[in-house]
Amino acid sequence: MENRTSSPVVSDDYVTFGRSHGKTSFPGCLIAGIPTFLGANVVPPKREELEAHGVKAAVLGMPWEGTATLRPGASYGPRAIRMASEAYVSYHGEYQVDLFEALNFVDCGDVSVVPGNAARTFERAERCISEIVKAGAFPIVFGGDDSCPIPVTAALSKLIDGPMGYIQIDAHMDTAENVEGETLNHACPVSRTAELPNVDPSNVVVVGLNSPLNPKSERDYARKAGIQLITVSDIDDWGVNKTIERIRDIAWKGTKGVVLHTDLDVLDQAYAPGVSVPEVGGLTSRELLKLVRGLVALGIDAYVITECAPVYDLGNNAARVATRLALDTLGIRANPSGLGHV
Template identity: 45%
Template sequence: MGANVAVLGLPYDSTTVTRPGASHGPRAIRDASSHFSFGAGYHFDYDVTISEHLKIVDCGDVDGAPGRAAVTVERAERALDELYAAGCFPVLMGGDNMTTIPGARALARHLDGPMGFIMFDTHLDTAPDIDGEPLSHCSPVHRVLDLPNVDGSNVVLIGIHGAANPKYEKDIAEEHGVRVFTVRDVDRLGIDEVARRALAAASDGTAGVYLSIDIDVLDGAYVSGTCGPEIGGLTGREIVRALEIVAAGPICAADCVEVAPMLDASGNTARVGARLIIDILAARACRARDGHPLPSAPRA
């Protein structure tokens, strides 16, 4: 039986406007995944042994082109095209949040219909460009909105907060009808309700959903090893619970970005990134165990 999940690294952070270091994220997440190997693939929270239902292959890293974002994006998209042709569910590990741009573009191209998009992030990331560069870690949501089969009503951002979100990015989100759930919304509604509303919006009339996790959505007390940490973010319990709901939906690709291990001597941020990826795969394994179809893009 061939693989049905493919892990792919994009060790690239040349577009960051804050602290560098996310280019080391894929290696750190891989290393941190050994922290969870003692359970031999069993996830207690989901009561599922992932390896019994998913065959996972590590495809290594995309060879980024230093200082050339467009070339790097093109290389990542080509690699993802091969994974879709092989019938795999891709999991991208960044790298800065530019990682999401080739990830979302590739899925949108392979879906037979509209694409939904859910991103956990502190920042709106709707900037059209940064000093003329459209392929920036500040611009993934705008590049998603540019896609011909994406409507703003199917784009959802969870965890937005803090003093590093420009007013014009908020205006762009509102102009396109993007659903924004702030940390204050999480406080008011509860994470379960936010996650359910997010999944309903992203999956409404779409052929599949792209899921992105910027690790800085978590409070800086949980993840100090990221390029733009903020206080007042989501708690570990909140994102774990949110993923239990969201990742059980029609997710056809996922990424985890902005892990910068050299900014966290404890290694905890990378372990959090590894755990969140494992949770996404556990939710997918539960679908297979329970006899539900696994959401995926059609083979090329």
């Protein structure tokens, strides 16, 4: 088997995973090659193989949307994000680091979903994520609907040695105890995480709330449990930097690890129409990038990005935002002292 952690396979005649940079630092064609994320080589989510290749960061797709209650299509999110990444190369110009060289970054493919069966799908996802983390690699998971963080936090809670914090950037609370008896619904990732044995709900925060579609029952659950809520209006009043400080004081207070999740519907629909539950009046893409960069710089243990539904987005805008969120996250991990600009 070829060494997939060195430079991507290139030839004068063809490109497989990754792209030829030729004699210059820029490829002749950005869309050449198989559309893995960023053209990264493929290593399956198996601990021994990831360790053998020295992988420090990996993406994993989770094309699951078994509980959608509005617009379907998020199962195509992982594929759309990979295709959107074709606009970039492995060198991150703002953080001035090559992600392949610094992180031995790879694409672990997709969780094999069981249609109509969330429990079995999540068991598979949890095993994949656990293998990545046990190998010493940082996972970025592309959903899928908003239930996809459930197996991620379940996996990390068993691997973090101590209390765990959780941040969900979302227009909606997602604190339902269940939906018509279904506890693995896309409206339940925050409540399922808050119930984990090493998670104190006071270390859980939902950021960017901005919707009439936030039921009283979910608000009541959040208040009863002690889950912290930050609205878009709060961000308007505080500014992004102050918001990051508030989140730090919640999610990192006494914890040994933190999982971050971004639901792309936190963005104003004008910036990302390709989501399952769009909202107006949300964050701008610049605000979201600044927010995520600040949180990643504080140190997170896994990142989940959900609700990219490209069928509603001719410009693939939501997938492009997801790509930038992932690239900037990797850039910070590869070069923590980077300035975030040229």
